[in-house]
Amino acid sequence: MTAxxxxxxxxxxQEHFGEVVEKVxxxxxxxxxxxxxxIVHETGLSVDLVKKSLCVLMQHGACSFIQGRKxxxxxxxxxxxxxxxxxxxxxxxxxxxxxxxYGDTGELIIEELLQRGHMTMxxxxxxxxxxxxxxxxxxxxxxxxxxxxxxxxxxxxxxxxRCPPAVGAGTTGSSQTANSTSAAPASSTAPTPExxxxxxxxxxxxxxxxxxxPLASEEGEDQRNAKKAKMDPETHxxxxxxxxxxxxxxxxxxxxxxxxxxxANKLDQTSSEIVRTMLRMSEVTTSSTAPCTKPLxxxxxxxxxxxxxxxPRHILDQYLTLLVDDPMEFVGKAGESxxxxxxxxxxxxxxxxxxxTLESIVQERFGSRSARIFRLLLRxxxxxxxxxxxxxMIPAKEAKDMLYTLLSQNxxxxxxxxxxxxxxxxRTFYLYTVNQLPTARLLLQNCYKTVANLMERRxxxxxxxxxxxxxxxxxxxxxxxxxxxxxxxxQLTEVEEMITxxxxxxxxxxxxxxxxxxxxxxxxxxxxxxxxxxxxxxxxPTSFLNDVDGMWLERKAHFDLDDTARTLRHNGQKVERYxxxxxxx
Amino acid sequence: MAGRGRGRRPFGxxxxxxxxxxLPPGLQQPTPVFPVMxxxxxxxxxxEEAEYLLALKQDFRGVMKNLPFxxxxxxxxxxxxxxxxxxxxxxxxxxxxxxNLDWRRFPxxxxxxxxxxxxxxxxxxxxxxxxxxxxxxxxxxxxxxLKLETLEKKEEHEQxxxxxxxxxxxxPEEEEGAEAEEEYDEEELEEVRGQxxxxxxTEALRV
Numbered sequence: 098m099t100a101x102x103x104x105x106x107x108x109x110x111q112e113h114f115g116e117v118v119e120k121v122x123x124x125x126x127x128x129x130x131x132x133x134x135x136i137v138h139e140t141g142l143s144v145d146l147v148k149k150s151l152c153v154l155m156q157h158g159a160c161s162f163i164q165g166r167k168x169x170x171x172x173x174x175x176x177x178x179x180x181x182x183x184x185x186x187x188x189x190x191x192x193x194x195x196x197x198x199y200g201d202t203g204e205l206i207i208e209e210l211l212q213r214g215h216m217t218m219x220x221x222x223x224x225x226x227x228x229x230x231x232x233x234x235x236x237x238x239x240x241x242x243x244x245x246x247x248x249x250x251x252x253x254x255x256x257x258x259r260c261p262p263a264v265g266a267g268t269t270g271s272s273q274t275a276n277s278t279s280a281a282p283a284s285s286t287a288p289t290p291e292x293x294x295x296x297x298x299x300x301x302x303x304x305x306x307x308x309x310x311p312l313a314s315e316e317g318e319d320q321r322n323a324k325k326a327k328m329d330p331e332t333h334x335x336x337x338x339x340x341x342x343x344x345x346x347x348x349x350x351x352x353x354x355x356x357x358x359x360x361a362n363k364l365d366q367t368s369s370e371i372v373r374t375m376l377r378m379s380e381v382t383t384s385s386t387a388p389c390t391k392p393l394x395x396x397x398x399x400x401x402x403x404x405x406x407x408x409p410r411h412i413l414d415q416y417l418t419l420l421v422d423d424p425m426e427f428v429g430k431a432g433e434s435x436x437x438x439x440x441x442x443x444x445x446x447x448x449x450x451x452x453x454t455l456e457s458i459v460q461e462r463f464g465s466r467s468a469r470i471f472r473l474l475l476r477x478x479x480x481x482x483x484x485x486x487x488x489x490m491i492p493a494k495e496a497k498d499m500l501y502t503l504l505s506q507n508x509x510x511x512x513x514x515x516x517x518x519x520x521x522x523x524r525t526f527y528l529y530t531v532n533q534l535p536t537a538r539l540l541l542q543n544c545y546k547t548v549a550n551l552m553e554r555r556x557x558x559x560x561x562x563x564x565x566x567x568x569x570x571x572x573x574x575x576x577x578x579x580x581x582x583x584x585x586x587x588q589l590t591e592v593e594e595m596i597t598x599x600x601x602x603x604x605x606x607x608x609x610x611x612x613x614x615x616x617x618x619x620x621x622x623x624x625x626x627x628x629x630x631x632x633x634x635x636x637x638p639t640s641f642l643n644d645v646d647g648m649w650l651e652r653k654a655h656f657d658l659d660d661t662a663r664t665l666r667h668n669g670q671k672v673e674r675y676x677x678x679x680x681x682x
Numbered sequence: 683m684a685g686r687g688r689g690r691r692p693f694g695x696x697x698x699x700x701x702x703x704x705l706p707p708g709l710q711q712p713t714p715v716f717p718v719m720x721x722x723x724x725x726x727x728x729x730e731e732a733e734y735l736l737a738l739k740q741d742f743r744g745v746m747k748n749l750p751f752x753x754x755x756x757x758x759x760x761x762x763x764x765x766x767x768x769x770x771x772x773x774x775x776x777x778x779x780x781x782n783l784d785w786r787r788f789p790x791x792x793x794x795x796x797x798x799x800x801x802x803x804x805x806x807x808x809x810x811x812x813x814x815x816x817x818x819x820x821x822x823x824x825x826x827x828l829k830l831e832t833l834e835k836k837e838e839h840e841q842x843x844x845x846x847x848x849x850x851x852x853x854p855e856e857e858e859g860a861e862a863e864e865e866y867d868e869e870e871l872e873e874v875r876g877q878x879x880x881x882x883x884t885e886a887l888r889v
Contacts, residue, residue, distance in 0.1 A: 339787070
């Protein structure tokens with residue numbers, strides 16, 4: 098939780114949930130896990146407001162609670178999730194992807210779930226059907242069955258998943274954890290949604306009928322009723338089963354799209370289609386953290402190519418050889434059986450894409466010659482000043498200047514290698530080097546800072562012209578009501594003239610600025626996604642046991658993992674997986 | 683002694699620049715907030731997709747502001763009680779009351795029990811600022827009701843039997859009003875106050 102991340106999370110919470118939730122969220126991010134009393138004391142808000150904010154944060158998955166961490170009588174503690182809050186930046190991209198894959202229905206389903214956090218299937222289907230009906234023509238309405246089928250499709254392709262059942266909330270308390278062995282205290286981390294077998298099972302929902310089109314006279318009432326979650330007398334058989342958006346699956350999709358478009362840019366359309374086919378075939382067999390897809394034989398790829406691409410078999414082989422030989426290393430050859438076994442190197446592809454991003458950042462900030470030096474150092478690792486000048490073919494003075502500029506921005510590091518025990522400057526080698534992973538982390542923090550700055554500037558601009566904005570909103574409301582009640586055009590022009598021409602200009606330029614800043618945030622988020630994926634793919638996965646057990650195991654001097662797996666019974670599922678893997682190897 | 687210390691060597695002892703060969707001038711003040719950029723940034727990516735994403739984003743923000751999840755901080759207390767307060771306070775009570783949580787998934791301690799009657803202890807939340815006023819209201823109600831009853835009795839003695847019936851009808855209504863204290867609203871109180879004023883003026887006129 099770096100300072101920039103906390104600042105950005107605070108701004109996002111403020112825009113979407115209000116200042117109260119922002120204060121509580123910030124406090125939780127800065128102070129880690131805390132109980133209710135401590136939060137109330139530190140934020141200085143009233144108890145009720147803090148309670149409401151915590152409910153809102155938990156509803157959206159930004160916060161989770163742990164009961165009885167320090168023993169059976171200890172108070173409930175709350176923990177905020179920074180990365181979940183940062184996802185809010187990417188919501189438009191998720192909604193747009195759902196639209197391209199599943200049409201308007203899919204788009205609205207994802208939008209509703211993102212707005213509400215967790216919802217039951219029946220609620221979602223009803224709300225979406227109502228919204229679709231409102232936008233359809235008079236007389237027709239949306240069938241619940243259609244919306245349900247789109248929902249099921251989203252679940253089948255893992256874009257939606259069930260929320261994990263709450264650990265120890267409500268009356269029974271932590272009965273499961275109380276029976277755990279005394280080796281470790283109650284489990285401190287919530288299980289992932291995927292650790293439950295029913296994660297992607299669609300429940301039996303009795304939801305037959307069509308959505309009702311609200312009558313014109315009752316529209317106001319209906320809207321108010323829609324906002325209030327009425328106690329619906331009809332239950333649909335899926336109470337207590339809540340659904341949430343599966344961000345990891347969307348990220349996989351984005352990653353695949355990026356790889357395909359990179360191949361299309363570098364080579365040609367046909368190669369990108371081949372890579373798209375390979376990725377589509379390995380969607381279900383590859384886990385999200387796998388470094389490469391499972392090997393696919395050339396025969397399988399040939400059979401699964403889309404029918405629009407009628408390329409003969411030997412051309413396909415040539416394309417595959419070309420892809421394997423490409424220095425970007427998107428596709429690799431894993432064997433010769435079946436006409437050649439090919440894999441897509443996901444981690445390698447991400448690393449190359451991140452490297453291209455870093456190079457382009459340096460090029461745009463410092464010029465193409467500095468970018469040449471940067472690329473040289475990435476490739477050749479450690480170089481002396483003289484060697485940099487020679488290889489980059491840049492005169493000494495300018496090379497020196499550029500190197501020092503890059504050094505002052507921390508994009509290039511200096512490594513000293515002494516010839517003698519005293520680091521005498523005349524007798525020490527000074528080597529320049531670039532490390533890709535730390536540089537990526539640095540630039541990622543810069544991106545967070547950028548987005549936070551963009552948001553603050555946008556809020557500032559809106560605040561400056563607040564009076565003007567309110568006036569224009571009121572006039573628009575008056576215009577709308579006049580038009581609805583059928584007014585003469587003279588009245589409309591009279592109302593429109595209430596805004597003077599220079600005010601109109603001001604409003605236009607304000608709108609332009611706000612749109613530009615918003616659009617820039619979306620674009621920076623694309624870079625953030627790439628860098629985040631690269632960083633998370635290249636850092637090794639941390640111990641598969643939860644934090645507390647990991648710490649406990651580290652304290653033991655030597656341990657046999659098989660033995661430990663057998664003795665730690667309360668980490669049932671994860672341990673089972675490990676023993677299966679070791680048995681399989 | 684060069685290099686004997688534990689710290690890193692300063693910039694000046696780098697062998698690749700000799701002194702006097704154009705060291706950059708020392709910084710005299712903090713770097714400017716908006717430094718001049720040598721390279722201008724690339725223009726934003728336009729196109730349909732970017733515009734659609736922008737529209738989605740702005741719509742989403744707008745919708746979130748109206749959902750019950752958007753918690754507005756308690757409005758600052760005005761110094762003087764205003765007439766519009768009774769209309770403004772009804773706007774604010776829309777949050778969390780219309781969002782039915784499934785309490786099986788949330789810890790019990792986060793439940794906020796909204797009580798209409800007088801709370802135990804002080805009223806923390808300023809959103810329900812009518813709570814301490816209710817105590818005062820009750821006393822006022824009782825005084826007002828007593829006064830009305832006495833005035834009613836006076837009227838009954840003075841007027842004819844037809845008007846007696848009207849007065850009797852009024853009485854059970856007001857007794858019901860006295861019993862249903864919990865649902866006594868500010869508006870009804872104002873009506874009562876209005877009635878009281880009317881009764882006072884009629885009395886004054888009679889006298």
